[in-house]
Structures are given as C-alpha cells and as structure tokens.
Amino acid sequence: MLGVLLIRKESGMTSHDVVNAIRRRIGTRRVGHAGTLDPLATGLLVVAVGPATRFLQFLPLEPKVYVATVRFGTATDTYDAEGSVTEEGAIPDDLESRVEAAIPGFMGLIQQLPPIYSAIKVKGKPMYKYAREGQEVHREPRTVHIGRYEPEWIEPGLMEATVECSGGTYIRSLAHDLGQTIGVPAHLEGLVRTHVGRFRLEDASSLEEIGPDKLVALEEALKPMPLFTLSSEQVVAVRHGRSIAMIDPPQDVRAVGLLEPDGTVFSVARVFGNMLRPECVIPEEAKALADLPE
Template sequence: MMGRTKPGVLNIDKPAGMTSHDVVAAVRRHTGIRKVGHAGTLDPLATGVLLVCVGQATRVVEYLQRGQKEYVVRIRLGEETTTYDAEGEVVARHEVPALTAHELRAVLQGFVGEVMQQPPMYSAVKYRGRPLYKLAREGKKIEARKRPVRIHAFELLRWETPDLEARVVCSPGTYVRSLAHDVGVALGCGAHVQALRRTASGTWRVEDAIPLEVFLASGEDWPRYVHGLRAALSMLPPLVLEDEMAYRFALGQRVRLEAAVGRGEYRVLSADEKLVGVGRVMDEGALLAPHKVLVDPQMLLPEVQEG
C-alpha cells in the first residue's frame, strides 16, 4: 500500500478520550503503514487539529510543530485539580469572586505577551531524563523550570459563573492547562480546564480537518485525505534551483547560489517545481546546504546518469 501512496500529512480532528499516540496507532493500523507520527501532542481531554504525518512526511514534523496554535478553552473557576484539567483529582475548592465580563477580560489581557510558564506536573516535559507525569504518578513533586511562551491573544467569548470560555492564540509549547491554572491564581480562586479544542495549528484549521471516525471508515479510499509534502512545508519560503544544482543538492552536496538570498531555511524546488528538500542558506546568503533531502536524485536529472 505504501508504494502507491504519497507521503504527506493528515489533518485529523481528534476526539476526546484518546491520546495522540492512540490516534497514531489507529492510523497505522488502518493504513498498514508503520512510519506514522504526530506533530504536536493533544491531551486526552482535548479535541481538534492533530497533524499526523505518514511515511516520509515524518521527517518534516519539526516544521509543522513550529506554527502557532489556536484553541477554544472552557475554564472552570473555583476548583484546582492535580492535572490542571477535569481529568485530575480536585485538590481544593474556593469561592468564585463576583466578576463582570469587563473585569475578567482585563485579567485575561494581562497574560498577553511573553510570559514565563511552568509546565504542569502531569506533562511530558522531562526532568533528568524522565517525564514529569511518571514522577507525579510516583508521588514525587518537581518544580519544573519555567520557560518563555508567547500568548498572542486571550479573548473572553462567554462568561457564566463558574465557567468562562475563551479563545487562545499562542506559541508552540504553551500549556493551556498551565494558563488556566495561572488565571485561577491571578483571581485567587483556583481554576482548571474543563474542555479544550485546538482550532488551528499553523495554517491548518479545524474546519478542514477530517474526524478520526470518518477517516477510519474510509476503507481503501483513505489516501484522498493525505496532503502532500509541499503542503507540509508551505510555511518555508521557496528556493528554485536549476536542474544540475538541484541534482547535486539531492546528492547531499552544498551548492553555491548564483545570486545571494536571505539566510535561513528554504523549501528547495527543482526548475520543474519538484520538491527536493529543505536547505539552509549560509555564508552571506550565497551557499545552500542540504538539511533534509526528500527526493531520489535519479528523479531529477536522468541525462546525468546516461552521460
């Protein structure tokens, strides 16, 4: 099956109650393809956009992970839990202060910008090589190091005590559970996530996602839901190489560009717009080094083989 299926990305709408690994395993079973991975964990409680990479697309996961994330979250005030969400044990209850929507918006706005965030104890963040959630299950409490994240937007959508609903736009690596917990700290009443839906990851939106149950019911027709590698790398600027240069790039060789371009990473294309791979421009913008080659060199320059 893999031989006739292009590598690419599935924009899956993850259901609640499954881990991201569960989704990957289900896709692997359905497609018969072993090389499957996801580009950004969603908690079991969460639903929405989960990008699943199939075949060679697993090599570009790092680029898909870079996009900013967008969520709709329902936060319950007045209760703290062990996991910072509804799946954890309630460890404290507090009276919820009387708040107007205007006052609540002001509190949420205070989190917009770069903030130092502490990951929840129940997370995959590692401490001395071990995931925090495993340490938590052993009854150990570790103060994970805070790290900078950026909250681009934190907008109140609905407020009906004790629950608020908000839209969050944030940098990758942000824990919305920690954000909800910090809102509870700011209000002095505690809080946790009741429901969470990822509505976008980079340019991939939930409106275009395929529900997992629909994908799993698609039988042999599932390849039609696969987005190609070019879509997976659309966030990188294109750089077109002439045939011989593209061929040398595909062999893993550095190539000197005819005209200098800005330094950074590029989606490298051949003259006929085949995707060749990802390259990094260095040396004052004149030297292109392969970072990931995604094509067989023989597909680029048949005449070189004959000559």
C-alpha cells in the first residue's frame, strides 16, 4: 500500500496508538503521521503509508483548524481537563466582553510558551517527564500564527472557539493564556481538529473503515504542488539521483512533484533555475512492493 489516509481519531488514543493500529491492520511498519494530537483531542490525523512516508514533509499541512472547548473558572497544570486543578475563580458577569477584548492580542504572529506537560525535549528529555518529577525546566517561547479565533458561548463560563493556526501551536496554551490575560482561570475541556491544510475531517475514516479504497494517492495529496510527467529516461536519471533540466521550468515554486509516464508520483524535486534536483525518491523496487496486493 502507498498513499495517505485521513483518520478520524477518537479520544483516549495517542497519535502513536493510531499509527500502531494501522500497522497491525494493514500489515506494514511503514506508517507515519503528520501533526500530533493529544490523547484528549479528537479529529483529523493525516497518516502516510508505505513509501509515501518519505513525502510527509511536502504535504500541504497548514493551516490547521480546531474547534476548542474552553472552560472558565478552573485552571489545571496540564492546561486541559486531564490535569490537576491549580487555580479556581468565580465567573464574572462581564466574561464574554473580557474575552472579546482580549482575543485581538492573540491574533497574527504571537509568542507562545508551550505547556510544561508537553513532548518538547529539553536536553533530550520530554518536558512532561521533568514535570512529573517535580522539576522546573526552562521553556523557550515559540512563534506561532493565529489566523482565526472565533468564540461562541455554549453557556456561562463555557466557550467553543474556532481556531485557525500554524503548525506547532498549542491550543491548550491558548486557552490557559486567555484565562490569565482576562484574570479568570481557564483550561481546555475538549478539542476537535477539523482541517489540516486542505484535508478535511468530513473526508476522514475511522480505524475500522480503513483499507486500500481509503488511500489518497500522492498525486492528489501533494496538490497544489505542481506536478510534471517525465519520460522513462528522465525517471531512470532521477532514480539514480541525477538532476534533470527543464526547457520551461516552473516559476515562483521551490518544489515540484515528478510523475512516471503512467501518472504516479515517484519523486519530489527542488527547483534551481531550470534544473530539478531530486529531494526524495521512491525506488523502483519499493514501488513494486507497495503495489503488491495485501
């Protein structure tokens, strides 16, 4: 099997749990995911299968869109509903107006401090392990981009917000930091990822539904990357790691997908003037193995 699966992740599973379940179901270890979801979170997980794992870095995976449920009145050490309560506070009558006034400060490029309970490594060790051991660790802020932050109120003290953001954004931190900004403790109660780039949750399948018919072909998954069909001779050259020249090279793009004469993607190449330099390639033998029936 070779291609991309759109998985509808359930709550309680780690992203690695999903990968392991797919490995067992389809009988291959060549499975990788793009963009971790916390166990509490549900929604869209983009997964590559077989030689397609080589192309994860080239898929259009941004921006990401989430529907976040934020509970005001309590803060937790993990910034979500799985943590221990660290602070409690009353819900003010003007909560909604405070939130509306604060949200512009979270738009555009912002500096975000990741939660201490996160998988980011410090000196080779995930931060959540330091936290569990009660150790303080220095956290470096990250630059992230928030394109949309649109709140709707479910009930007093409970907000559902649509958030469009760059990869690497911690929605847990957005919820916690919003509470700190307005002076009302808050944490993330639920999270659903609805979009990863142009991939949509409504097109995703459960783990029980996956199979060859659910695979998105690379030539479809890589769009809107330009795709070029090569001659058999050019394919051989690229598979041997050689750059190839183009008479009419693409303009204003950094990478292109390369197709075999039958229309299947076998490489992504970087564009240098009129030259295409192979960046990743599916060897002929790997493609042949991927094409074998399960």
